[in-house]
Amino acid sequence: MTSNLPLLPTSVIGSYAWPAWLHTALAAAQRGEYGPDDMLETQNDAVDLALRDQDDAGVDIITDGEMRRVGFFTAEFYGHMTGLIELPPRRKVGVVGHDQREGYEATAPVEAPAGLGLVQEFEYARTRTATPLKVPCPGPFTLAGRIRPGSIYKDRIDVAYALAAIINRELKALVQAGVTFIQLDEPSYAVHSRAGAPEEFVKLFNTAVDGVNAKIGLHLCFGNFVGRPVAKRTYRPLFPYILDVRADQLALEFANREMAELDLWREFASEKELAAGVVDVKNYYVETPADVAERIRRVLEVAPAEKVTLTPDCGFSQTARWASRAKLKALVDGTKIVRAELTGT
Template identity: 30%
Template sequence: MHALLPTTTVGSLPKPSWLAQPEVLWSPWSLQGDTLIEGKQDALRIAVHEQTRRGIDILSDGEQTRQHFVTTFIENLSGVDFDKRETVRIRNRYDASVPTVVGEVRRERPVFVDDATFLRASTDRPIKWALPGPMTMVDTLYDSHYKSREKLAWEFAGILNEEAKALEAAGVDIIQFDEPSFNVFFDEVKDWGVAALERAAEGLRAQTAVHICYGYGITANTDWKATLGSQWRQYEESFPLLQRSSVDIVSLECQNSHVPMDLIELIRGKKVMLGAIDVANETVETPEEVADTLRRALAFVDADKLIPSTNCGMAPFPRGVALQKLSALSAGAAILRDELG
């Protein structure tokens, strides 16, 4: 584990072709029953092996045990009917058929704790686990019970806090909340979004992170990005609030992005998980390109608070490309580490 510039990924890595269809985001499982459980664990072992071999310091599960970063968590809660579906706009960008909240939402059992325990037993390196953030969960459902995005978010925040505490007890070092919604619903971020996130992270000794990105390279996202102009300043809305929040680490995208680097100044004092690998482009970055992105960030974040990472998950990539990008991330961080001595 490198004390300076420890590398990590935001979360997902491609799944093996025997587990799910390659290069398809949120692809259904190819296995069932006990074979699926064994297959997920084998895939997690491979993810740990590849991250370690390619010099990643803080390991994730590569989301090998999850089909979708939000709904897999929600599937394990009561009060949500997956057969009763409605079409909603997701993050004001695309329509999706989503499950319906029909009653009080509750966590009847641990969701990812067994998987996290397995990950913990598979490596001596620090581990990070991703959970969906409250606002992004709300945005991925149709609510016919609470009739209030805020009320439902607070319910989810409490549930996430229970799960986060159980993950911490299983040995997870960093708990990451994924909140892409923070780049869209600015009024809600101010009114209750950051507060609900803090509720989800309350009382944890593990470090907490919030990941806010511009999404995978799917058409709905690339079309939306094309409307954002030459500078993407969405972070300007949430960063000042997050700078004053209890969250330890803020994860943002940078590489090949129109996010002005100086926005990082708005979270001065926080640890910054900086996206130095593009996930919407299969061209593999050179170590020098990665080092350059990280080097430019040092004007706005102290080196001891910088965590080189990917822009978002890499699930839709061909496996070879994703692994080459991991190597580039490690090599780029190593160049800068040498310079800093």
């Protein structure tokens, strides 16, 4: 994948903004007005839209927008699993928040007999674009956060290791299908970091990617449901431990924190690639290309251009489509400014 990419390639994290009609289609499906073929057609159209918007903006490495995934990882992942019962939300009325999301409890060892559906997502997307594709997947610790151990598992980490085995099989199936770049999303690492946790996160991550013959990325953020983080926004407790993950690239959010903690990359030298978030998905201020270029220059103060990819901070699923399109264009155009400065072309 990387051989034909330009210096400072642009990419996305994973999810893309839904068009209005996809929201209404999902509501109709939940009322029983859509059959499975109706919903498949709708989701295919949504993937086509996400791919087109990214291609129109000129992004170098794209995803299918996770358009088949409702709420990042909820029903579309847990629905593939056995051994779970769904629990009601803790709060159903008022301002939308993390405590209004569904949860599950393990009643038997968790399995995914038919996989998690990622292979099918990829196989459709690769027929619809010639642009290099990355496949994002929620990591086991983040997925485990919505599963109570019940009497089956000891704690969240125990659940996560069971999920790591499921994810590992899925990632190997993706490679078999032709995927060359896989990203695990683990916002929960930064959110739940504590004494001893980073080392355990590294072991867990490495278990999930063991034997997976592809470029591996790890996306670390602070949560983005309804555009709201869920904890202190600092990566420092994860460093330097997180550099021991078997990942080729770390994707970190910087733009929404005014580029704070870039110095961590200088303080803890690493041969890993840095996918630097230079577009703020939590803000409806649409960056200009000059804004993005200035952020990129700051990234290049701590990392060599040959090791840098430019991305938004997180996925666009919680951002309106009009803003997502404009921010993607600013990302690409700002990158072109700095690329020209570096190459003289």
